[in-house]
Amino acid sequence: MxxxxxxxxxxxxxxxxxxxxxxxxxxxxxxxxxxxxxxxxxQMASSDDRGAHELAYYVLSDVALTQRVLRLSNTVSYRTASGTPVTTISRAISLLxxxxxxxxxxxxxxxxxxxxxxxxxxxxxxxxxxxxxxxxxxxxxxxxxxxxxxxxxxxxxxxxxxxxxxxxxxxxxxxxxxxxxxxxxxxxxxxxxxxxxxxxxxxxxxxxxxxxxxxxxxxxxxxxxxxxxxxxxxxxxxxxxxxxxxxxxxxxxxxxxxxxxxxxxxxxxxxxxxxxxxxxxxxxxxxxxxxxxxxxxxxxMNMKPQPKPDEAPGGGLPNVLMLASLGGADDAGAAGCHPSGKPYNARDLLLAGVQDVTQMRASGQNRLNELILAVLETLYRSMGFRFATVVLQDARSGQYRARVAFGEQEESRKAGFVFPAESGRDVFHLAMENAADLMISDATAPKIRELLPAWHRKLLPDARSFIVLPLVVGKAQLGLFYADRAHAAPEGVPPDETALIKALKGQLLAALCPSS
Structure with missing residues (x-):
């Protein structure tokens, strides 16, 4: 057996x-x-500007996380002495x-x-x-x-x-x-x-x-x-x-x-x-x-712990905490958006961003790259763009190259956003030569399409609306901001928003050329 x-x-x-x-x-x-x-x-390293940009981009890619970090930077513990609200992740990183x-x-x-x-x-x-x-x-x-x-x-x-x-x-x-x-x-x-x-x-x-x-x-x-x-x-x-x-x-x-x-x-x-x-x-x-x-x-994070007892219990575990809902509303999206993706409250978001960047400059404690990030992030979030980048001239290679970017496929699109510095009859060179801020509501219009260079049509074939903000001081063409959407934007950009965008760019130009 x-x-x-x-x-x-x-x-x-x-x-x-x-x-x-x-x-x-x-x-x-x-x-x-x-x-x-x-x-x-x-694994994000804090040793260079790339680390700050990578962290900012990661936070921005998650709407709920963005709102929580912004709420954190505006709590009593971190609120700035001036009381100016923090409205960009870039400034939150600078502040916290x-x-x-x-x-x-x-x-x-x-x-x-x-x-x-x-x-x-x-x-x-x-x-x-x-x-x-x-x-x-x-x-x-x-x-x-x-x-x-x-x-x-x-x-x-x-x-x-x-x-x-x-x-x-x-x-x-x-x-x-x-x-x-x-x-x-x-x-x-x-x-x-x-x-x-x-x-x-x-x-x-x-x-x-x-x-x-x-x-x-x-x-x-x-x-x-x-x-x-x-x-x-x-x-x-x-x-x-x-x-x-x-x-x-x-x-x-x-x-x-x-x-x-x-x-x-x-x-x-x-x-x-x-x-x-x-x-x-x-x-x-x-x-x-x-x-x-x-x-x-x-x-x-909209979490409220249950009040604690005045004295510790004799041993064992902490009291169970009753916490409120963790989700929280999306504050920035509460006002809704146009079909293009542009928020209805773009003006308010732009104004807050201008105040943010102005205060960053006034503090004298921020590096140029931090200001560039803050301006780019404000444009990206306030106007509802799907991709945004800042392009600067590389004198050694004789090219304009995207330096930092936010949005969809940011790495691959940033890598491909390169064009020669020699003057050309395309929308980017024309904008810089004329120091003209361009807001294109429908990029498929035949006359606009003719002015789009081949590299842009290949890299961003579905860009339906975009802006180009040249960075020009005197005759020096330093580069530009570019941002686009996959949808046309017939609502356009009214004068009050245009003024705020120009003010935002002006803060950066002043930082780029403080003696100008």
Missing amino acids: ASASPPPSPGSDTRRVRAALMNKICGDEDMFALGSSVAHVV GFNSVKTAALAMLLVDALSNSAHAQSVRVELEASLCASLVGRELARNSFYQGAEEASIGALFKNLGPLLAASHDHARYREINALVAAGKHTVGQASQEVLGTSYDALSEAVLGEWKIPEVIVRSLAPLPPGVQKVAASRGEWMRQVASFSMDVSRMMARMAHPAGTNEAKALLARYGAALNLDAAKMEELLASVEREMNGLLES
């Missing part, structure tokens, strides 16, 4: 749970899309800083991808913990001497990815883990290892590895040894300390309304203070700053 098969070991059970959870996460199309988006944003917008965009990607889970309340608890941890990490990075310290805020954001994914994709086991922790006999790491067959930190590392996130960020999620932390010997070790501390602070802030000076805050100082150069005063300042910025971040 055949002997009975031995019962499966507990280890094989947990291995199956771990494998099933990873398959569920990595096989989910929405999670795959999230991973691709996260990897793209993480490249890395702040980058981390905020990553946080907003997580919110969009996971907030509509069937277990929304649990997921939102974990989302808020992630958002808060990223802000703690950012505060510590601001005062760090390490190069690339801002990556710590990304590590802090992802430190909580394991619980977030478990709450979203395997809620029953997420509740089991919470129950074990609440009983007081397991740490979070022990409970997640027992239930899932992998710790939350290891789950986070595995998923970020699948998403091709840089190794230095992935390694920052590894747990720290127990006890008092010493000053880090390397940037990698410091990032691990920041990620762990940020998550601990985030959990503490979720449990109590006034954590500064409490026993829990003192315990965190005892563990991390020497390593992260924190004392009681600095800790209190950090908590106040994070709370202000957290309120602004939640406000920008």
Whole structure:
């Protein structure tokens, strides 16, 4: 008689749970899309103007993300001293800083991808913990001497990815883990290892590895040894300390309304203070700053946390947060659009953009490329164009070349937007020779068609309406702005909008030739 098969070991059970959870996460199309988006944003470098343009273009390609970043830059925490509203992503990046917008965009990607889970309340608890941890990490990075310290805020954001994914994709086991922790006999790491067959930190590392996130960020999620932390010997070790501390602070802030000076805050100082150069005063300042910025971040995403209790509970998990709708209306699109795609409120959007660019120039803190980006973005968004670029003369090659662009197929179209500097009888050379701003409402009209060069007809065969704004100072033809739509624009450009477009261009010309 055949002997009975031995019962499966507990280890094989947990291995199956771990494998099933990873398959569920990595096989989910929405999670795959999230991973691709996260990897793209993480890899954006802040070292040159290209990074700022790439981030601006990425944000602008998502209407909801655009509105959230603009709302964030107009919250009390970031509002400019003059009170002038921020209306362009380019200026938001200038005002908030490249890395702040980058981390905020990553946080907003997580919110969009996971907030509509069937277990929304649990997921939102974990989302808020992630958002808060990223802000703690950012505060510590601001005062760090390490190069690339801002990556710590990304590590802090992802430190909580394991619980977030478990709450979203395997809620029953997420509740089991919470129950074990609440009983007081397991740490979070022990409970997640027992239930899932992998710790939350290891789950986070595995998923970020699948998403091709840089190794230095992935390694920052590894747990720290127990006890008092010493000053880090390397940037990698410091990032691990920041990620762990940020998550601990985030959990503490979720449990109590006034954590500064409490026993829990003192315990965190005892563990991390020497390593992260924190004392009681600095800790209190950090908590106040994070709370202000957290309120602004939640406000920008139409999220309202439930009021916290005055004292922390004896242990266990943070109170469930009741958050409002995450979607929010598209503020810019509320006024509607013409069939061409041009917003009905183009004048208001142009006016706001002119004020934005004027203030950027007045501050004296912005580089020329940042002003070019702001002007181009204002034209692109305010007038509803599908593609917009700025073209400047390259003296070495004797050509005009597109330098930056927004819109559909921006990379390929920018690469192909090149034409010789020698004078010709086409719409672009004629505009520059006559310093004439051209607004073409129907590019298929025979007389207009005759003036379109062959390279333009090949590159943009479906352009039905477009503008050309030459950048000319004296007799120097510096280049031009070009923007188009795939639809005719019979509504045209009324005088008040024309005046604002000229004012916008005038600000850039003044920056290009300040002595003129």
